[in-house]
Amino acid sequence: MTGFKKFKKIYFIGIKGVAVSGLALILKQLGFEVSGSDVPDKFLTDKVLLENKIRIFKKFDAENLKIFKPDAVVFGASWVKNSELAYAVRNKIPSFSESDVRGWISRQxxxxxxxxxxxxxxxxxxxxxxxxxxxxxxxxxxxxxxxxxxxxxxxxxxxxxxxxxxxxxxxxxxxxxxxxxxxxxxxxxxxxxxxxxxxxxxxxxxxxxxxxxxxxxxxxxxxxxxxxxxxxxxxxxxxxxxxxxxxxxxxxxxxxxxxxxxxxxxxxxxxxxxxxxxxxxxxxxxxxxxxxxxxxxxxxxxxxxxxxxxxxxxxxxFKGTKRRFNISRIKNVTYIDDYGHHPTEISTTLEAVRQKFPKKYVRCVFQPHTYSRTRALLENFSGCFGKCDQIVFTDIFASAREKKKSCSSEILCKKTGTSHPDARYTGSLKSTKKFLDKNVKKNDVVVVMGAGDVYKLIDN
CATH class of the missing domain: 3.40.1190.10 (Mur-like, catalytic domain)
Known part of the structure; x- marks a missing residue:
């Protein structure tokens, strides 16, 4: 990373990721011209990037680099096998992982x-x-x-x-x-x-x-x-x-x-x-x-x-961060949005929910994150929802790095149902939204948890 300061234009592959977007903000504040690409889906980081006037290309395409003409490329952890990075390597554009850049910043x-x-x-x-x-x-x-x-x-x-x-x-x-x-x-x-x-x-x-x-x-x-x-x-x-x-x-x-x-x-x-x-x-x-x-x-x-x-x-x-126990009130229903995706995080969060709402009906909607984690920690997951009255499982949010399905939410739901009185599997976010619209009642508490895009159930 020696000589990184000599670059003037930095292009980020996967710029909407929470780690990468923050790096983009820092480099812009350091005086670099910054741009990058990601998938067209709406991300929580879109707003802060646009507020800082950072251009986002809405798909991965080598043509983006021809337009922006970067001095260096920074790629997120999930995008090693990417057409833009391949183009950068072929054309000898210096390329760094986001972790490399974070390390360079830490030396300042x-x-x-x-x-x-x-x-x-x-x-x-x-x-x-x-x-x-x-x-x-x-x-x-x-x-x-x-x-x-x-x-x-x-x-x-x-x-x-x-x-x-x-x-x-x-x-x-x-x-x-x-x-x-x-x-x-x-x-x-x-x-x-x-x-x-x-x-x-x-x-x-x-x-x-x-x-x-x-x-x-x-x-x-x-x-x-x-x-x-x-x-x-x-x-x-x-x-x-x-x-x-x-x-x-x-x-x-x-x-x-x-x-x-x-x-x-x-x-x-x-x-x-x-x-x-x-x-x-x-x-x-x-x-x-x-x-x-x-x-x-x-x-x-x-x-x-x-x-x-x-x-x-x-x-x-201090009032916390986005997607960490964020409470909102919509049409007489309390919604809690949380990033928890590990059994310990889930049980800890639901314990806090019960501390705040001891007499409310609590429904937890959980979107498991990655097939590998769900399979390896299946026993732990199945026993961590005891503090909620109903647990609703959506489909698993898979990682871009995973190549095969080694577990499913149906399996997790069945396993959880052996100890929890009301475990449901609802499938896609669309079908889960329909389930909630039909079943959520006035003054209920709905906890939406997971590291994927389950927060959209509240945003939408």
Whole structure:
């Protein structure tokens, strides 16, 4: 990536992806001329790209590159086998993965990398919000189309920090190196660790290996690692490591939230630092998992010079990110849109729903994400919907990387039905919408979950 600054025109393949769109915003703010292509479907990132006057070509076509004439091409992880990239390679146009570019950016500032299989998007955006409210003007990049109170999902600030979501997924279908190992973090956060991305990692041990590599890389950079020690898989990889700062509900954690009290619309809790009272805090985001996210935000921000009062104000004023427990009220029905697509995320989110709506009828509409994950975690999925009154399964949203169907929503529905009293399979989003229109009643709560396009049930 040496010499990247010499380029003037950058073309992004798969520009609507949440990770790639944020990079496009940052490069434009750095002075590059930016454009890119994607499929014509409507994405949540369309708005922010258009607001920043970034031209989007509505299909993948080598002719686009002939029109734009880029100095360099950046491709998203799913688009290695793409006609535009093939054209760039044939014509010797320098080409980089989005992970390469993220790594290059991380070398320009003091990088805070937020990682973990759950909670990293919210925590990255929350930290970015805290630093922004303290007038530190950080650069930031996170995996959602929007965080309320921030300028976009990517921003190049004048401050010395780069707060970035570190992804454990592979760089591309042809390169299994985890994306977060391209970063050069001075501070690393690991929010959680369990088996995930089953198409890349055969077991938890393989995941522990790459997170260990990240810890070692941070240590070699004379950095600090904040880890949630409530996760057994994390505790196994930090043993004997230096520069480790733990947080969690367990009594051995250096930073520990306690006296947690849930109220309609907010949560109160206190934090201890090394057994001494640090402060009392109030947050709008629901669920015990967000208490932990807030705790590590307080720990990191405090270490970087943000005052306790600024932390307290920003923790409360932060309203979350797009597709993370977004609540809307439409025609006397409460809808909750959430990105959760792993059994742990689903059960945690539904627990928070029950905290907020203890007496309401809760219907969960779940769109499984990828055949491989659904098959590998079938047993876990089938048992994670206990907090909802009815579970509705749409068809699986497949990854562009998957070549065969190894499982189905019908199988998942049947398996779930052995323990849940009301499990339904509705098929396509169109047929699911008809089912909801017919069955949803006044004052119901409908939770729409999944990493695909299931959010369109609410938008439409």
């Amino acid at each position: 500032k003091k990088t805070i990398a937020v990682t973990g299989v759950h909670g990293k998007t919210t925590t990255t955006a929350w930290l970015s919000y805290i630093f922004s409210r303290d007038k530190k003007d950080p650069a930031y990049l996170f995996g959602s189309s929007k965080a309320y109170g921030l300028k976009g999902n990517g921003h190049w600030g004048s401050g010395r920090h780069f707060i970035v979501e570190g992804d454990e997924y592979a760089k591309s279908i042809s390169n299994s190196r985890p994306k977060f190992l391209d970063l050069r973090p001075k501070i690393t956060v690991i929010t959680s660790l369990e088996w995930e991305h089953v198409d890349i990692y055969k077991n938890l041990v393989q995941m522990q290996k790459v997170f260990t590599d990240l810890i070692d890389k941070t240590i070699s950079n004379k950095g600090k690692i904040f880890v949630c020690s409530d996760w057994p898989a994390i505790n196994k990889i930090i043993s004997g490591k230096k520069n480790i700062i733990t947080y969690g509900f367990n009594s051995k954690a250096l930073w520990q939230p306690y006296d947690v009290r849930f109220f309609p619309g907010y949560t109160l809790f206190k934090i201890k630092k090394r057994e001494k009272f640090f402060g009392e805090f109030k947050i709008r985001l629901l669920g015990s998992h967000n208490v932990l996210n807030a705790c590590v935000c307080a720990a990191v921000a405090s270490g970087e010079g943000v005052s306790k009062e600024k932390i307290r104000q920003a923790l409360f004023n």
